Amino acid sequence: MNRPLPQTPFQLLIVSKTHLGGGFCVGGIAQNGRSVRLCMPNQAGKDHVNKEYEIGDVWRIHDYYVPNKIVAPHTEDIVVLTKERLRKSDKLVEAIEKLMPPVCGGIEQLYDGAVRVAENGILYIGRDQVPEQSTLFWRPDRHLTLKGTNTRFRYVYTSDQGEFYLTYKGLKPADALLPANTLVRVSLARWWKPEDAIHQEERCHLQVSGWFDESSADEVPLDNSSPPEYYPEEYPEAYPNDYSNSYTDNYTDNYTDLPIAVVTPTRVPVTTDLPQLLHQYFGFREFRPYQQPIIESVLARHDTLVIMSTGAGKSLCYQLPALVFNGLTVVISPLISLMQDQVAHLTQFGIEAAALNSQLSEDERYDVLRKMRNGQLRLLYLSPEMLVRANTIMLLRECQVECLVVDEAHCISRWGHDFRAEYRQISSVREQLDDVPVLALTATATRQVRTDIAQNLHLQNVVEYVAPFDRPNLFLAVQPRQNGLQQVLAFLAEHRNQAGIIYCSTRNQVDDLTAALNEAGIAALSYHAGLDDMTRNENQHRFIIDEVTVMVATVAFGMGIDKPDIRFVLNYNLPSDPESYYQQIGRAGRDGDRADCLMLYGPDDFRTVRWMISERPADQQAQASARLQHMSAWVQHTGCRRKWLINYFDGETAADECSMCDTCLAAGDTQPSGSDELTAYAQLFFTCVKQLNEKFGMTQVVDVLRGSRSQKILSWKHDRLPTYGQGKETSKKQWQQLVTQFFAQKLLVQNDMGVIRLTETGKEVLDGKQVLGTFKLAPTASTYTSTTTGDEGLFDQLRTLRMRLAREHSIAPYMIFSDRTLREMSAHLPKSEAELLEIHGVGQRKVEEYGEV
Ligand code: ADP
Numbered sequence: 001m002n003r004p005l006p007q008t009p010f011q012l013l014i015v016s017k018t019h020l021g022g023g024f025c026v027g028g029i030a031q032n033g034r035s036v037r038l039c040m041p042n043q044a045g046k047d048h049v050n051k052e053y054e055i056g057d058v059w060r061i062h063d064y065y066v067p068n069k070i071v072a073p074h075t076e077d078i079v080v081l082t083k084e085r086l087r088k089s090d091k092l093v094e095a096i097e098k099l100m101p102p103v104c105g106g107i108e109q110l111y112d113g114a115v116r117v118a119e120n121g122i123l124y125i126g127r128d129q130v131p132e133q134s135t136l137f138w139r140p141d142r143h144l145t146l147k148g149t150n151t152r153f154r155y156v157y158t159s160d161q162g163e164f165y166l167t168y169k170g171l172k173p174a175d176a177l178l179p180a181n182t183l184v185r186v187s188l189a190r191w192w193k194p195e196d197a198i199h200q201e202e203r204c205h206l207q208v209s210g211w212f213d214e215s216s217a218d219e220v221p222l223d224n225s226s227p228p229e230y231y232p233e234e235y236p237e238a239y240p241n242d243y244s245n246s247y248t249d250n251y252t253d254n255y256t257d258l259p260i261a262v263v264t265p266t267r268v269p270v271t272t273d274l275p276q277l278l279h280q281y282f283g284f285r286e287f288r289p290y291q292q293p294i295i296e297s298v299l300a301r302h303d304t305l306v307i308m309s310t311g312a313g314k315s316l317c318y319q320l321p322a323l324v325f326n327g328l329t330v331v332i333s334p335l336i337s338l339m340q341d342q343v344a345h346l347t348q349f350g351i352e353a354a355a356l357n358s359q360l361s362e363d364e365r366y367d368v369l370r371k372m373r374n375g376q377l378r379l380l381y382l383s384p385e386m387l388v389r390a391n392t393i394m395l396l397r398e399c400q401v402e403c404l405v406v407d408e409a410h411c412i413s414r415w416g417h418d419f420r421a422e423y424r425q426i427s428s429v430r431e432q433l434d435d436v437p438v439l440a441l442t443a444t445a446t447r448q449v450r451t452d453i454a455q456n457l458h459l460q461n462v463v464e465y466v467a468p469f470d471r472p473n474l475f476l477a478v479q480p481r482q483n484g485l486q487q488v489l490a491f492l493a494e495h496r497n498q499a500g501i502i503y504c505s506t507r508n509q510v511d512d513l514t515a516a517l518n519e520a521g522i523a524a525l526s527y528h529a530g531l532d533d534m535t536r537n538e539n540q541h542r543f544i545i546d547e548v549t550v551m552v553a554t555v556a557f558g559m560g561i562d563k564p565d566i567r568f569v570l571n572y573n574l575p576s577d578p579e580s581y582y583q584q585i586g587r588a589g590r591d592g593d594r595a596d597c598l599m600l601y602g603p604d605d606f607r608t609v610r611w612m613i614s615e616r617p618a619d620q621q622a623q624a625s626a627r628l629q630h631m632s633a634w635v636q637h638t639g640c641r642r643k644w645l646i647n648y649f650d651g652e653t654a655a656d657e658c659s660m661c662d663t664c665l666a667a668g669d670t671q672p673s674g675s676d677e678l679t680a681y682a683q684l685f686f687t688c689v690k691q692l693n694e695k696f697g698m699t700q701v702v703d704v705l706r707g708s709r710s711q712k713i714l715s716w717k718h719d720r721l722p723t724y725g726q727g728k729e730t731s732k733k734q735w736q737q738l739v740t741q742f743f744a745q746k747l748l749v750q751n752d753m754g755v756i757r758l759t760e761t762g763k764e765v766l767d768g769k770q771v772l773g774t775f776k777l778a779p780t781a782s783t784y785t786s787t788t789t790g791d792e793g794l795f796d797q798l799r800t801l802r803m804r805l806a807r808e809h810s811i812a813p814y815m816i817f818s819d820r821t822l823r824e825m826s827a828h829l830p831k832s833e834a835e836l837l838e839i840h841g842v843g844q845r846k847v848e849e850y851g852e853v
């Protein structure tokens with residue numbers, strides 16, 4: 001039943017309102033029987049526009065256009081320009097039946113038999129049989145029953161073959177039962193596939209978008225009280241809502257109606273002593289490599305292209321010039337979460353910044369607009385969708401934009417891994433802003449992407465900075481996976497209280513490992529595309545604010561994490577290629593401090609990756625197999641791992657061994673290590689545990705044994721215990737290794753707080769009733785020697801204090817002070833403001849705000 005879009009003017013019967021993004025979406029039937037969907041140029045946050053349409057209304061549409069990006073089966077999208085409301089239909093069900101006769105029968109009748117069933121029972125349409133339009137009406141032969149939680153409802157169709165699911169997307173409260181033969185509107189979600197399952201095909205899920213009750217058919221209530229839902233998988237933030245030519249849309253935000261006078265910005269004259277500004281605002285003593293020349297290039301108003309690895313400090317390259325410029329620096333950033341983090345962080349530094357995106361409430365948005373027009377903002381973060389809107393451009397034209405920053409600029413390129421259609425319109429906006437200078441930044445270094453960026457943004461006489469991509473602060477290690485969980489536990493024992501990510505290749509593995517860790521007393525969260533949006537956001541948030549430090553995730557957890565103090569990345573499985581591996585570990589140690597990257601791999605990983613490759617399009621398989629070969633070569637490499645990677649990516653031969661990978665460390669370690677009697681170590685350790693009355697964690701026991709003079713030892717007077725200093729010969733790392741053994745042999749148990757106690761078997765060993773075997777102690781040098789030089793007790797105290805402040809200010813702890821700042825403080829507790837200002841990451845503003853620390 002494929003009908004053309006109607007000629008104007010035409011009459012439109014409104015039949016549905018469904019959730020879409022943060023707002024909702026309106027569906028209707030044209031007088032010629034064609035289904036249409038009313039789109040706003042940018043749907044989210046426009047609910048007051050959609051509110052004028054009521055189900056059952058008949059409108060006359062005078063003028064509309066088709067957005068330029070139409071993807072089948074969603075061929076019914078139109079953007080209405082002018083319209084008028086005619087009346088309310090008094091026979092809604094009849095009218096629908098006449099305009100779009102419903103399909104009567106079972107699910108197999110829907111969409112001309114194209115419906116398929118996913119493993120989890122969800123009904124969908126595949127790429128091979130795309131229907132002509134995405135909505136239809138249905139009178140089911142069986143009841144549809146409701147299943148679900150507050151956040152996600154599904155209607156279940158039960159037949160002899162089992163249960164089949166359709167998501168519920170309507171606005172009105174879901175009924176527990178839709179009796180057989182109810183008139184139901186069915187629609188299709190956007191094309192989607194799980195982010196972490198590249199081998200799966202794309203699909204459109206079937207959804208129930210409304211139903212019509214014959215008795216009260218023409219007064220379907222509209223419920224606005226339920227919170228808007230947001231399904232990132234169906235409408236991911238990255239979905240190209242490419243209605244870019246829609247500047248003529250009759251809807252306006254009335255930015256110009258704001259009752260605010262445009263005032264000329266009054267700025268305190270600023271110094272252009274760049275190092276001084278760096279210290280004053282950010283508290284850093286020196287620029288990182290490339291930052292200063294880049295900043296100078298930006299200030300000289302050159303178009304500038306920056307390729308620097310993750311964590312190199314790209315943001316500073318526009319944040320600092322923004323302080324010098326008189327007008328506004330506009331930053332295009334692809335993810336709302338990234339913008340919000342940056343704005344929160346800048347605010348901490350006392351820099352006026354704001355973000356304008358679709359998730360703001362009307363009040364918040366007005367607030368930002370007011371500040372903009374008053375010249376109170378130094379930096380404005382914009383989503384690309386927001387940038388290209390006519391109103392935004394108008395507003396920006398009033399605002400003296402000094403620099404247009406394109407962050408994550410690889411999103412421009414179709415060759416990049418995060419292509420965003422809206423990014424390709426930035427250049428046209430730039431023209432409308434009188435060719436304001438552009439600064440484009442990315443970590444993606446391939447030449448193709450680089451050329452694409454320069455061409456697409458029309459960069460002129462561009463100054464390019466390509467920094468070497470090595471990440472010297474990442475320690476790289478590889479181990480065959482034997483008893484995976486034990487290996488993870490041992491690694492985590494060496495990274496207590498540190499934030500880190502454990503990557504697994506499948507959702508099931510993520511769930512299993514998270515459960516196992518929680519069972520072992522380690523608080524861990526999980527993140528993958530199978531979790532609902534709320535859970536994912538919440539878990540991400542809890543991780544960012546350090547509430548829980550271990551995140552077990554699929555690759556779905558990645559971009560959007562700006563947390564600089566991630567101290568480790570553990571790959572539980574072999575990644576499919578060095579490119580993905582480097583991207584994953586790249587999330588660690590952005591603050592420049594040491595971070596540890598451990599990869600575990602096993603034979604089944606190779607099978608999994610090969611299988612994933614076999615599912616890819618034929619023309620990509622050879623390339624992908626070759627990359628897997630490289631990954632495999634790297635894993636088995638006996639030379640310096642870093643050198644290998646630099647050679648692989650840069651084609652350059654690095655001169656020196658790095659001493660920051662397992663192979664270099666092994667080569668440098670010549671200490672003999674024979675077999676050791678485990679029992680003697682166990683008895684010493686357990687005696688100490690007993691002397692501490694089984695009230696402390698591993699760190700304290702080891703500190704006592706190693707004769708530490710930490711604050712925590714001294715204040716508890718633990719230096720007076722008989723075992724104090726008795727285990728000095730054994731390194732911290734070796735003790736950790738031993739403790740792992742004790743746990744593995746179930747001699748010790750640990751509660752959630754990390755307090756350790758002896759088990760019955762442990763007591764027998766202590767009493768000499770049981771003897772343990774021999775054991776090969778690792779060489780003395782610790783693999784994961786932390787860079788800690790300060791007083792650990794004091795460091796912990798400062799961390800706790802920071803956590804408290806972070807809670808009070810509702811921000812992430814790292815935004816107050818980095819770990820490195822705390823470490824410097826604990827090494828030398830500042831006695832005066834001048835000393836405080838000397839500490840890394842403490843600027844004038846921080847002293848005012850957090851002087852009490
Ligand atoms: P990128 O965008 O290149 O991945 P960011 O801009 O997020 O990196 O910076 C990563 C971290 O480095 C941040 O925590 C930032 O505060 C820190 N940083 C940036 N410049 C400096 C500097 N000059 N000295 C010390 N730390 C810096």
Ligand code: MG
Nearest residue numbers: 314315407408
């Ligand atoms: Mg960045």
